[in-house]
Amino acid sequence: MKKTVLILGSGFSSLSAACYLAKAGYNVTIFEKNKTIGGRARQYKKDGFTFDIGPTWYWMPDVFERFFSDFNKKPSDYYQLDKLNPAYSVYFGKNDYVTIEDTLEKICATFETIEKGSSIQLKKFINKAKDNYNIAIKDLVYNPGVSPLELVSLTTIKRLNQFFSSVKSDVRKAFKNDKLVQILEFPVLFLGAKPSNTPSFYNFMNYADFGLGTFHPKKGMYQVILAMEQLAKELGVTIKTENPVDKIIVSNKKTTGILSNGNEYIADIVLSGADYHHTETLLDKPFRQYTETYWSKKTFAPSSLLFYVGFNKKLKNVEHHTLFFDVHFDTHANAIYDNPKWPEAPLFYASFPSKTDDSTAPKDKEAGIFLIPLAPGIEDNRVIRDTYFSKIITRFEKLTSQKVADDIIFKKSFCVNDFINDYNSYKGNAYGMANTLLQTAFLRPKLKSKKVSNLYFTGQLTVPGPGVPPSLISGKLVSELITKHHPLS
Template identity: 45%
Template sequence: MKAPDSKKTIAIIGAGISGLSAAAYAAQAGNEVHVYEKHAQPGGRARQFRTENGYVFDMGPSWYWMPDIIDNFFLDFGYKASDFYQLISLNPQFEMVFEDGLLTVPESYEDLKKLFEQLETGAGKKFDAFMSAAKYKYEVGMQDFVNKPCYSWLEFVSPKIAGSALKLDLLSNFRSYVSKYFSHPKLKTLMEFPVIFLGASPKNIPALYSLMNYGGYALGTWYPMGGFYQLVLGMKEVAEKQGALFHFNQNVEKIVTEEGVASGIVVNGEFKEFDAIIASSDYHHTETLLNSELRNYDQKYWKSRTFAPSCLIYYLGFKEKLPNLKHHTLFFENDLDEHIKSIYEEKKWPEKPLFYACCPSQTDPDVAPEGHENVFLLMPLATGLNDEESTREHYFQDMIKRLEKHTGAKDLLSKLNYKRSYGVDDFISDYNAYGGNAYGLANTLSQTAVLKPGIKNKHLSNLFYTGQLTVPGPGVPPSIISGKIVAKEVNKLKQTRREKII
């Protein structure tokens, strides 16, 4: 990143993935960067905690996909991801549990192609065609399309993007697109699964996002030894090497403004002056730190948005190993569309839910005591639900019964020696997440690119927003990109605040 037009003091609110990225890039450019985080550790939703009896739990992200995008962050600073942690390629990548059996997704592309052919004659060649198109979308989308600040559609007027418009399939929906290639229900579900967490039914997600199939299935599913938190620690170390300073247990209570600029922030009751501010905190919450007339969006706007899911999570420690459980397992015995309908249309707790189980102790012996198992259960939910402990427990019992059926283990409840739940209310209290969302705004066509909340405050020349509620969208790789985009924009400010930023 080129030297800034003028060295600035920059405050970053929040040390989540986008905040860590923004801190590293802003500091690399020669600015004085201070990151204020209300928790005692970095990472935001990607935090980690340790129990007294020896379990280590990643609190959020667990799918390490798009490894090249993550590695690009480190390469921008002269490092590689392998300088900070060891990546293991998972084989199988994951398993899907259906009512009538298992679908095991192999590590090898050729083995995956054979699996498609076994389930549906001719699907092997169609898989090649699907993934070839997905690779093109991935290369154009993740290199050109997502790296824009999205102030205007004119940013996308380039020969390359214009020439790619049809191939990017922006106007066709993902479900119809998948159905053009495959008819077997399990194959269709396998291909649709990655977009569920983008925040809408596959019928409402642009077919552009087949790029996720390439970023996962073709580039592989990985695990950083020590847990996903190793990425957080690596990013923090890179930011610190650039000169960024981190301040933990520091809650930002107000953004102070004067004459069209943000003059600083109030942290734990103390005013701190800065030339520019980058908010990696929840976008809606950040705006509540401003007077109402200085906000980009009102309450009506946020209520009209389509949010990606919240979720119910259980962190579990078992005092013996669980047979037949892979690192990643998707429990899809129930109807996908019914669960999706409960999230996005009915806004209620699902009657017959799907859920996901992560068992990192299958790969990493250091995340559980010897002979024990570390299990993370996650069930996608609508935002804004009434989140009572008794309701959580009802779904916990359902998930445990299905886990027992799948693994063949008996009476798992008697083997539990650690249990913690985490749900809608926790996302609100820990992250000020609007509606308790876990994954930001849905990547629907009406909430793509310029149609997402803007990265720059309309009324204050030096306040910027980064993270999963703005461009490019939800997920760890997009959040890394989001931090880089915003750091570049702050770098363009031609004067410091004291010289009146223009």
């Protein structure tokens, strides 16, 4: 007899779990509070421009391939994937930038022009990162975070010291030039913590960057969401949009369903891919696993101030992905993690998808996405947003030697308050909970509730952690737990 699973949210982890559970024979329905699916990975369209609201980087293509192959599919069955060359560029000052190309050999050549002998160090560093990638992505991250023993194997014991040293210390031992150091420290920012607080083992992100490369799905990252939606529906999943969940019903310490839009829906299993902290507020207090004190003490990944901008001309001197590291990283990081406040001189990132994808902007125009990482929970209002837009556009013009402010057709912003309102995100965080040593694997919030039978969680606050590929994996992990504890036979 089929069992019913009700899923909260329709982001990557929820869609992933829905596909696996439907394939296994469960009756699956997704409840999404917004008008469109995708969670943080929605899309914004205006005047012929198309913007990915959330993730814009497509890394670790093998994880996407592994997901679709579990259903005898390929990404190419649903969307066109192009490898970017260059992958991205990094500005350090006016007309002073480093371009990262699409192969390790090219990147080594670039490094050598900046620091003599660095190409040899880089090859050693990336080989080590590749070994860690093979261990992590092909093995460790596919564990459900139930026991510390999941981390114990011959290969991990040999690398035990890598969990007690940091990416920052490793990078700075091997490279002296500050530009190269910042480029190599950049990828771990996707894990939500400072390089000084990220275990060395996570240098596998450098292999994802330099070894595997940066890709772009034609028409944007939302194509991946649409692909997963199509797959889910092919497998029999029902998706209900504009259906916020108001309460998780518990009887005799067991969930029996949910309340949404005033209606009660009965379920054998409830799975939340929504914000973990928010999901627990849908339970009566005795059934919540983690206190407010617990959450307040955790290291959360940053929030963001984002701008989606339509330009009335093509821009010069920028790539599809462009980073602006012309100010001191440690000062900005301090304003995110140590002394939460608005940074006076923020680093920022910009994406111009129309540089490589004509579908994202009208002819002879440019689509621009600007992102400033911020501490979660800080004050957010229109005046602050406009002030920071002026700051980064002024710097952008200076660094790239072009005037653009008068060529802006429109701009839309998205910040802390929007993350809270649209996604019920704890303190308005953008990326979930950071992967620090004490927030790794079994030390993260659990996939299975300890207090309510038949209640499960998935997504970037639980295992494996923040990012799109980990979210796909999280959906698979929780589906395996559900099929283990609630077999259909």
